[in-house]
Every structure is written in C-alpha cells, then in structure tokens.
Amino acid sequence: MNRSTTEPSGAGTEPHTRVIAVPADDDPDTLADILARQRAAFLRQGPPSARVRRDRIDRLISMVLDNREAFTDALSRDFGTRSRTGILFAEIMGMLSSLEHTRANLDRWMRPHNPSRAARLIGVRAEVQPSPLGVVGIIGPWNFPLGLVVWPAVSAFAAGNRVMIKMSEVTSHTARLTKALADDYFDRDVLAVVTGGPDVAAAFANLRLDHIFFTGSTRVGRLVMQAAAANLVPVTLELGGKNPVVVAPDADIARAARRIARSRMVNGGQVCVCPDYVLVPEHLIEEFTAAVRAALAETFPDIIANDDYTSSVDDANYDRVLALVDDARARGARVESVEPAGEVLPDRRTRKIAPTVVRDVTDDMAITREEIFGPVLVIRPYLGLGAAIDHVNERPAPLVAYWFGPDGPDFRTFVRHTRSGGVSRNDFGMNMFPVDAPFGGVGHSGMGAYHGKAGFDTFSHRRTVVGSDLPWPITSVAAPPFSGALRALVDFTLRTAHRRSRSRIAKSTY
Structure with missing residues (x-):
C-alpha cells in the first residue's frame, strides 16, 4: 500500500x-x-x-x-x-x-x-x-x-x-x-x-x-x-495522574476559570499535564463554576463540525470517559454538559464529548480515582489551605500540581508541603516552558526526567576514570598484613570523627 x-x-x-x-x-x-x-x-x-x-x-x-x-x-x-x-x-x-x-x-x-x-x-x-x-x-x-x-x-x-x-x-x-x-x-x-x-x-x-x-x-x-x-x-x-488545581482565595476568579477551562480542553483533554480536578474555596465555588461554563460556551460555540475540537482517539477511550461520567451521575454527582445550542452530544460518529463539569463528587466514584483523559473537569470545594494540601497529599503524587493565585506565602506553603513532578502557577504546563528544566514525574506519575x-x-x-603515576600504590594499605602504624591511624581517625559528630549533635538546636 x-x-x-x-x-x-x-x-x-x-x-x-x-x-x-x-x-x-x-x-x-x-x-x-x-x-x-x-x-x-x-x-x-x-x-x-x-x-x-x-x-x-x-x-x-x-x-x-x-x-x-x-x-x-x-x-x-x-x-x-x-x-x-x-x-x-x-x-x-x-x-x-x-x-x-x-x-x-x-x-x-x-x-x-x-x-x-x-x-x-x-x-x-x-x-x-x-x-x-x-x-x-x-x-x-x-x-x-x-x-x-x-x-x-x-x-x-x-x-x-x-x-x-x-x-x-x-x-x-x-x-x-x-x-x-x-x-x-x-x-x-x-x-x-x-x-x-x-x-x-x-x-x-x-x-x-x-x-x-x-x-x-x-x-x-x-x-x-x-x-x-x-x-x-x-x-x-x-x-500520568490526576493533576490537581488549587484556586487561591485571592485569585482573580474569572481569569483563573477561563485559563483552567481552556487548559482542560487541550487536545480534547488527552494530555498528561491537563488539569484533572479543581479545588476552589467553598464560598467562591458558584462564581468559579459559572465562569468555567461561560468560558467553555464562548470558546466552543459549535463542536461537532468544529475542526479545532479534538475527538476522543478511539471508541475505547470515548466509552471510558462516558462511563466515568455516568458512574458519577449514578452515584449522585451533579453533571453539567456545556453543549452548543442545537447539537446533541456526546456524538459517537465523531467521538466528540461536550465539555463537562462534574460537582458534588464523593470518593466512591471512579472519576475521583482514575485519570479522566477527556473533556471533563471535576470541581470540588475546600475549607482552608491545610485542607487543600491534605486532599492532594492523600492521593498519589501527580505529574503537575497547579496553583492559581499570587506568588505569596500560601503558594510557597503549597509548594513546600505537596509532592508532584512539577508545579505550574497561573498557566498551563509552565513547568515545561524553560528549555533546560527537567521534566518528569514522581511516585505514581513516573520516575526519571528528560528535556x-x-x-x-x-x-x-x-563513568569514573582514575589513574596514578605515583611510584608506589596508594591503596595497597587495604591488603594484609596490617602494620601497627595503620591500626593506630584507623583508631585515631575514627575516634576523632566520633567526637566531632557528637559535638555537632550537642550544639544542635533542632
């Protein structure tokens, strides 16, 4: 062919x-x-x-x-x-x-x-x-x-x-x-x-x-x-992994919602660094959700005939994403599909699923455990930074952790007390932006790095290569028989090292 x-x-x-x-x-x-x-x-x-x-x-x-x-x-x-x-x-x-x-x-x-x-x-x-x-x-x-x-x-x-x-x-x-x-x-x-x-x-x-x-x-x-x-x-x-987003209480909610919504839709959500779920201060969750819906509706006034809207790669992935949403809905989640007027989605012929917001999720739902890898965003409330950090840390380490808000003490606390392959603030995948920055995961999101x-x-x-041009071998002292001078040197060196370490511990204020 x-x-x-x-x-x-x-x-x-x-x-x-x-x-x-x-x-x-x-x-x-x-x-x-x-x-x-x-x-x-x-x-x-x-x-x-x-x-x-x-x-x-x-x-x-x-x-x-x-x-x-x-x-x-x-x-x-x-x-x-x-x-x-x-x-x-x-x-x-x-x-x-x-x-x-x-x-x-x-x-x-x-x-x-x-x-x-x-x-x-x-x-x-x-x-x-x-x-x-x-x-x-x-x-x-x-x-x-x-x-x-x-x-x-x-x-x-x-x-x-x-x-x-x-x-x-x-x-x-x-x-x-x-x-x-x-x-x-x-x-x-x-x-x-x-x-x-x-x-x-x-x-x-x-x-x-x-x-x-x-x-x-x-x-x-x-x-x-x-x-x-x-x-x-x-x-x-x-x-991959379930990449969390934390929206700070002092974030620009409209801007954060717009950027997060569009980030979720890159390649139809089929990206290992896509935001998977968003933690929003409880008192801001309605405002944030409304802004996400508005951003998605404005970005995608049509979907089925839209060549910029990426399909699910195959039937298996299409069905898997829909099954996650259906399971959440059946277990009591609130599911909101942002469909353009006059279009019926999901559409199996094009394998397109409308942008979907899922709220009121519980830990017994598969969508809270499995990487979504589709155009679906989970939004959850949190009370206090400590609760958000605990939520992230109770789950496998993600490839990227996102923060939307200023670079202040809260952000630095979030970075210091969470574990992830990388951290991006206020934008999608910024941890990959510097050309010489390593990219990789940790724990369940991977091991090793490249770039x-x-x-x-x-x-x-x-590979270590060492050579000697000395007229005598330095390391021959490691082979028997051992001289009295060597025995004395070993004992003296170790006693000195021991006193030094004990002195440091005694002076420590930790």
Whole structure:
C-alpha cells in the first residue's frame, strides 16, 4: 500500500509530492535481531563524536519538518478530528526550542568532569566521563505519538546512543508513516522504528536494552517496569495522574476559570499535564463554576463540525470517559454538559464529548480515582489551605500540581508541603516552558526526567576514570598484613570523627 507525503524540494520552492510505501507491522521475533544489529554497530564504532551526534539530531528534526503535512494528515486520520494548527504546535513546534538547545550544548555536556583537581599535584588524575549507554528503547504514547518519541530520541542521540522506537498501535497511521520515513533518513543500526500491537509491545519491553523510556499510563508503566526488571534494564517512566488545581482565595476568579477551562480542553483533554480536578474555596465555588461554563460556551460555540475540537482517539477511550461520567451521575454527582445550542452530544460518529463539569463528587466514584483523559473537569470545594494540601497529599503524587493565585506565602506553603513532578502557577504546563528544566514525574506519575541536560544525563552513564603515576600504590594499605602504624591511624581517625559528630549533635538546636 502506498500513500502520498510532501517534502520541500528546495529553498523557497513549493513542496512536491512523493510516494512512500507504508510498511507492515513488525513481527515480535524480529526485534531481537534489530537490537543485535544496533548493539554490534555501537560496540564496533564506539561513542560517536559531537559532529555525528548533531547530524543524527538534524536528520531526525528534518524528518519531521520535511514531512510535517504528511504527519498532520496521519494524525488527523488517527484521531478523526484534530486541527492542523494544534498538531503543528503541540507535536512539533513546542519541542523545537528544547531540541535546538540540546544540539547547541552538546560539546559542553560531553566534556569530562574533573572531580579531584588537587590530586594532580601528587600524580593522580581523575575524570568522570559521560558515556553512552548503548541502545535505548522508547515506547511511545498515542496522545502525542510523534512529539513524545522524537523528544526523548533526540536526548538519546545527544548522549551518543542508538535508538529503537515502538510506536503506539492506537495511532496506526502515524506509526506506519514514522516507520517508513525513519528508514529513509537513517540506517536501522542507528534508528529503528517498529510498529504492531500488544504482542510487539510486550516483546519490545522484554528486550535486553540498555535503557527503556516509556510514556503512557501508570497501569502499563507497571508492566513495562516488570518486564525490564527481569533483564535489569533501567527505566524512565513518564506517566500520568490526576493533576490537581488549587484556586487561591485571592485569585482573580474569572481569569483563573477561563485559563483552567481552556487548559482542560487541550487536545480534547488527552494530555498528561491537563488539569484533572479543581479545588476552589467553598464560598467562591458558584462564581468559579459559572465562569468555567461561560468560558467553555464562548470558546466552543459549535463542536461537532468544529475542526479545532479534538475527538476522543478511539471508541475505547470515548466509552471510558462516558462511563466515568455516568458512574458519577449514578452515584449522585451533579453533571453539567456545556453543549452548543442545537447539537446533541456526546456524538459517537465523531467521538466528540461536550465539555463537562462534574460537582458534588464523593470518593466512591471512579472519576475521583482514575485519570479522566477527556473533556471533563471535576470541581470540588475546600475549607482552608491545610485542607487543600491534605486532599492532594492523600492521593498519589501527580505529574503537575497547579496553583492559581499570587506568588505569596500560601503558594510557597503549597509548594513546600505537596509532592508532584512539577508545579505550574497561573498557566498551563509552565513547568515545561524553560528549555533546560527537567521534566518528569514522581511516585505514581513516573520516575526519571528528560528535556535539556536532564535528558542527556538520563541516557548517559557517568563513568569514573582514575589513574596514578605515583611510584608506589596508594591503596595497597587495604591488603594484609596490617602494620601497627595503620591500626593506630584507623583508631585515631575514627575516634576523632566520633567526637566531632557528637559535638555537632550537642550544639544542635533542632
């Protein structure tokens, strides 16, 4: 089967069309062969130079930019409705500054660190070399199936690794296009993209890779970690969670409601950093809820024919979100659907669900435990900052905690006494904005981090190399027989250290 894609035919010219053969999905049995090929090439050629690493990054960025219209088409087909501008902004443009930052800083990050400069005076040289791990496996999600494999792949290339990518089978058009294009831009011993269903994903997670990077749900993250543990493969998990929003009593309620409502609707709510539920001071909850409804109605005067309104990615996710809402309603929650006049939603044909506000929830409702990942916002009242902090801390640590209000003592108390992957104040996903800030979760929302230098470090091993030019061995004193002088030195050193520690404790006012 063939399909058309476009790529620039030269500077200042219009794109021309070429034909790309869409490959079949991979057989699980072939994955070990791909890994063996990549590892053999890595061992044969050794760590690549900065020039080679930059070339690999450039090729990956060019693969995306040359074929951006083809990717837009594939993603639109996968979702049913997903706007061109939203795709280009969220999948491609949003990561470019970070990727360019990584490329620009490669030489500096690759330099060895000298941990003991003074030791050179006596003939001992020590350095810590950032060395590549080998072959990195990336398991991508379906909500941003292009950007969230390219971003970690650039970090892995920057660190000098080879890369295997398992694309999500949910977004199959994007997966097969990425696989076909990767074979045009790279040798498979540098970058190999594989596609297929759960059997391929399971085989991929069981490979003896040198690192696995997974983006997806907490449930699947556990399975990936279990599989990796059998081979002692280190993992980085970028998971989701129920991201809380706390609206401060002195917040601008209308502005906060408008920003939170629109943040919930990014990619149809199918974003791991979307606000999931909002804690609002009890005396302000009616005002806040009314402002949310007004903002949603103004933003989406029509939905079914609106190309900017993203569909649920498939029937399974569409049904799952509706089931969460139905369960809440059946258990006594107040459910308010913000439907445009004349439209009947939800609409199964387009898989579109109207923006929905859910109130009066109780902890026996599934919607209070499961990540919603759809256009539904839960609003809950709170009495006092301590109650809001307790509510957040009684639940698994989220990927992002949001605060809407001034940067004052209350905000700093909230940051200090809660646990989350990151914190954003007064705007959506601001913890991802600085190009060199690490991004990652904690606890149930993930482990490890990437973006910028953190990504380079994640996919590097800091290897200590120490050499001595002294005419005698320093560490030979550790081998028997032990002299009386050594015994006396050990006893004296430990008695001195003990007196020092006891003195510090005695003087402490803690």
